[in-house]
Amino acid sequence: MYKNKILLILISTILSFSYAQEMFQTVNPKDATLVKSDSSKEFCNVCGMHLTKFYKTNHVTEFKNGHKEQYCSIHCQAKVDEAFKEKIKHVQVVDTNSLELIDAKSAFYVVGSSKKGTMSMVSKYAFLSEKEAKEFQKEFGGEIHNYNEALKIAKDDFKNDDKAINQKRIKVAQKGKKIYESLCKEVSKEFNSIGEAKQYLIDNKVCKNLKPQMQQAVAIYLYNPLLAVDKNKIINVPADAKCPVCGMFVAKYPKWVASINIKEAHTHYFDGVKDMMKFYFNPSKFAHNHSKDEFKDIKVTDYYTLNAISAKEAFYVIGSNIYGPMGEELIPFVSKEKAQKFLNDHFGKKVLKFEEIKESMLY
Incomplete structure (x- = not known):
């Protein structure tokens, strides 16, 4: 003190x-x-x-x-x-x-x-x-x-x-x-x-x-x-990177960035977790023929620190009164405690782990 x-x-x-x-x-x-x-x-x-x-x-x-x-x-x-x-x-x-x-x-x-x-x-x-x-x-x-x-x-x-x-x-x-x-x-x-x-x-x-x-x-x-923030801890997005789901330039929304690295190929960037998960569940719908086995590394942006964190280890709040670039979002947090506090403060409906996210929730 x-x-x-x-x-x-x-x-x-x-x-x-x-x-x-x-x-x-x-x-x-x-x-x-x-x-x-x-x-x-x-x-x-x-x-x-x-x-x-x-x-x-x-x-x-x-x-x-x-x-x-x-x-x-x-x-x-x-x-x-x-x-x-x-x-x-x-x-x-x-x-x-x-x-x-x-x-x-x-x-x-x-x-x-x-x-x-x-x-x-x-x-x-x-x-x-x-x-x-x-x-x-x-x-x-x-x-x-x-x-x-x-x-x-x-x-x-x-x-x-x-x-x-x-x-x-x-x-x-x-x-x-x-x-x-x-x-x-x-x-x-x-x-x-x-x-x-x-x-x-x-x-x-x-x-x-x-x-x-x-x-x-x-x-x-x-x-x-x-x-x-420490630039080495965030998801650094190329200026010309477009979200494969909605087509928007992702670098314009640095607080919401998510990414999927394709094994021995390239990285896809998204302007929010919602679009990333749409791609994760059904990449062929967005003109990409990837299998989930090719998804080498999946990152999301922690809401409070803006640091890149593992998507599979993060906790997500759905149904809150905070909106991302594409409207209602799955908002990621590094810990369940942080997610729960955010849910209480912003009228969220539920805290989910990665494996609890269903494709039907995204639409």
Whole structure:
């Protein structure tokens, strides 16, 4: 217990130091306009980052239903635009000079200046007038674009930016995992964003007395626990691997991966145990003429640790209120105790061993 306290103090100190460094984007809270009124008022609902710390790149989206959200950057704004473009009514951006919210479509963006970007290697700062944008450009470099052009650049940069962001998040997620395991109640829920995870932690009082930086670390871990796992212990899926049962790209669903290794041949990957078992019982139905004698190694992903475990030694919960990529799933656990606890928490119907799974259950 004492060691855990020392560890958490060290984590808190490291996180506090990294957040305390002064940034160009940061403003005094009294100079910031925050439009939300719920528990997510101070952070971005996509990445969870503090809005005042990254205020000069903030964007505000008003949706057609009247709801407003505030994002730390055009990178996060672009994520929302890509997912909900048809639902967006109006977008505002912070004017870098006045710190007022202005119409994004009338703004002049300086893209690629020497000032650091937010959630992107290529910075993007907005100005009310072209004259102000040119003055900033003269001092710090970059190119001037309108909103739609800047938005497209942000989307084109997703692949490289997300890769760099996830690399930076690895250590934070690992710290978040330690904090979560020491100070938080168990959460069995999938999150669509770090911001959503962070708001859930706050609204449900999941953790004890966490500083904002520690809260962010836990939210990053809960959103993408794979960042904190040992890559040698998980099922590593090729990017182009498709599930032979449903045809989906399996790498998109790393928390649910299962695999069957065919003796002296190749490996089939699945986006869940349910599809894997359909294949196991009747491979010919999916255009493969394998016999069960050829199935050399069968692996599933433990729900809590995300480690690869033996399918034949795992315990499976059926009928719970947690769904996988293909809907209702057989959810695997490394121990019967873990499976039973999950069943109790999530209204499961039964815990099964591998040999108790019947083909009729899968349909």
